[in-house]
Amino acid sequence: MAANNTKILLVEDDPNFGDVLRSYLEMNDYDVTLATDGQAGWEAFKKGNHQFKLCILDVMMPKKDGFTLAKDIKERDKEVPVIFLTAKTMKDDVLNGFKLGADDYISKPFNSEELLFRIQAVLKRTQPKADARDEIKEYTIGKYHFNYPLRILSLEGHTESEPAKLSPKEAQLLKMFCHHVNDILPRSEALTKIWGQDDYFTARSMDVFVTKLRKYLAGDSNIEIVNIHGNGFQLLIKTP
Numbered sequence: 306m307a308a309n310n311t312k313i314l315l316v317e318d319d320p321n322f323g324d325v326l327r328s329y330l331e332m333n334d335y336d337v338t339l340a341t342d343g344q345a346g347w348e349a350f351k352k353g354n355h356q357f358k359l360c361i362l363d364v365m366m367p368k369k370d371g372f373t374l375a376k377d378i379k380e381r382d383k384e385v386p387v388i389f390l391t392a393k394t395m396k397d398d399v400l401n402g403f404k405l406g407a408d409d410y411i412s413k414p415f416n417s418e419e420l421l422f423r424i425q426a427v428l429k430r431t432q433p434k435a436d437a438r439d440e441i442k443e444y445t446i447g448k449y450h451f452n453y454p455l456r457i458l459s460l461e462g463h464t465e466s467e468p469a470k471l472s473p474k475e476a477q478l479l480k481m482f483c484h485h486v487n488d489i490l491p492r493s494e495a496l497t498k499i500w501g502q503d504d505y506f507t508a509r510s511m512d513v514f515v516t517k518l519r520k521y522l523a524g525d526s527n528i529e530i531v532n533i534h535g536n537g538f539q540l541l542i543k544t545p
Contacts, residue, residue: 310336311428314357316346316374317390318366329417335424343369350378355501357385359428364391375405386431388423390415444483447525447542453480460524469521474499478514482530482540492537 313335317323320341327337338353340346343366350357360378364371375387386408403410408427411420444451451458456476459468471479477499481490492511493503500507515530515538522528527543 310334311358312336312338312353312356313424314338314340314346314350314353314360316340316343316349316361316366316371317363318342319363326417326420330421330424333421342367343371343374346374347377350381355382355385355497359424360385360387361424362387362389364389372405375407379406384431386427388420388427441483444480446479446483446486446522446540447528449522449525449528451479451483458521466524471521475514475517475521478511479518482518482538486540486542489533489539490537495537 311334313330315323315327315330315337317326317339318341323339323341327339330337338349338357340349343362345368346360346362346366347369350360360375362371362374366374369377371389371391375389378385378387383406387406388409388411389407390411390413392413408431409423411423442452442454444453446458448461449458450461453476456471456473457468458471458479460466478495481495481498492508496503496507496511500510515532519530522530529541529543531539531541533539
């Protein structure tokens with residue numbers, strides 16, 4: 306079974322076969338977007354905004370064939386895995402697919418359970434490894450104590466100072482700073498993981514959140530968040 310309704314882009318020009326395959330995958334808890342030609346598949350992928358975890362592409366399609374579509378997809382997001390579907394079994398087609406970065410290749414007709422197992426294997430192989438740092442729930446930042454699950458930032462030994470209740474994005478950003486303490490937090494990494502995209506408007510939003518975190522941490526003069534021009538930010542904690 307798929308976890309958390311994994312999003313799949315299915316591009317298949319046979320509408321009947323595409324509907325059957327989509328229904329089968331949805332029965333197995335996958336969230337499937339179906340497109341019936343290569344150009345429609347490309348538009349759907351762009352609208353998906355990096356949410357697709359797998360692309361299943363027919364090779365022979367109108368408007369844009371599967372190989373061309375895969376090339377476009379990989380140029381936009383080289384990490385997303387691709388499985389090709391084809392009625393052909395020619396060696397040149399298989400080699401061409403793998404040269405374009407295909408993760409698997411299955412010839413029609415095929416057993417639906419076989420495709421399911423291949424999908425599970427590809428997803429397992431390509432999913433990012435868990436970061437042990439994500440298991441950490443509480444942090445010490447200079448004189449501050451940060452409880453990430455509760456999103457509470459408190460200044461140690463200052464009972465007169467009310468703890469700050471952070472917003473979800475403020476807490477996420479501060480957690481990422483804690484993971485990169487005294488090192489550079491790349492702007493693109495924070496934008497992609499927290500805001501879901503890296504563009505001008507989300508970058509300006511991040512600047513606002515960094516300013517807020519600076520105010521929250523102003524009670525300790527040994528803490529500073531500095532802007533590393535053209536790269537990102539750095540949470541510096543000086544030793545008193």
